[in-house]
Amino acid sequence: MPNSESPDSPPPFEDAFRGDDVEQRIYGTILQTREPTAASTIATRADCDPKTARKYLGWFTDLGIVTRHDGHPATYERNDAYFEWRRINQLAAEHSVEDLQQRVQELMAQINDYEAMYEASTPAAVDAVAISETTNRTIDDVYSDLADWATAREERTRYERARQQLASGETEQASG
Known part of the structure; x- marks a missing residue:
């Protein structure tokens, strides 16, 4: 039976980090960790020595x-605040103030539509x-809407923070 896996295709899910160096495997493992986890457990998941895991x-x-x-x-556990900060910086680096403001307005319109549809101010207030x-x-349709609504609220916050960050950076440069 021929091997149907292309050399360019991602590895199977069971072995998602095959071919990565140990640093990448530990990083990938910590990204998937949802609760505080011992270095020895992370080392096992990343297929490395616990001493190496502790170092990284x-x-x-x-x-x-x-x-x-x-x-x-x-x-050890993933620091979600770090990834939030990183995402906001990425948005600010990749978009203009105007683009970010337009996206905030689009998200606000979507949020307002959900608020009107469900006669509630937040997804959590909906039964x-x-x-x-x-x-x-x-x-399932209602839960899908509620998930989309919650996501829109989170994204609006990220885009607005990126817009504010970029606007204040541009202001400082213009006045300097």
């Missing part, structure tokens, strides 16, 4: 990518079961 986890801690929790053993029982919408 220390470096990632210094960079702010992970948070180290003291204890026996010490545990999805009650809505699906009193309308011809399925519970």
Whole structure:
């Protein structure tokens, strides 16, 4: 039976980091970690020596990518605030103030539509079961809307923060 896997295709999900160096495997593992995890567990998942994992986890801690929790053993978890900061900086670097403002306005329109549709100010204020029982919408449709609404609210915040960051940077440069 011929190997159907193309050399350019991604590795199978079970072996997502095959071919990556140890640093990339540890980084990828920490990105997938949702709770504080011991270095030995991260090392097992990243297929490396625990001492090597601790070395890179220390470096990632210094960079702010992970948070180290003291204890026996010490545990590590992804620092979501770092990735939020990184995403906002990326948006500010890739878009103009005008582009960011336009996206904020688009997201606001989408959010306003959901608020009007569900007569609520936030997705959390909506009783999805009650809505699906009193309308011809399925519970899955309502939950999909609520997820889209929550995402739009999060994205609006990111785009607005990026717009403010870029606008203040441009102002400082113009006055300097």
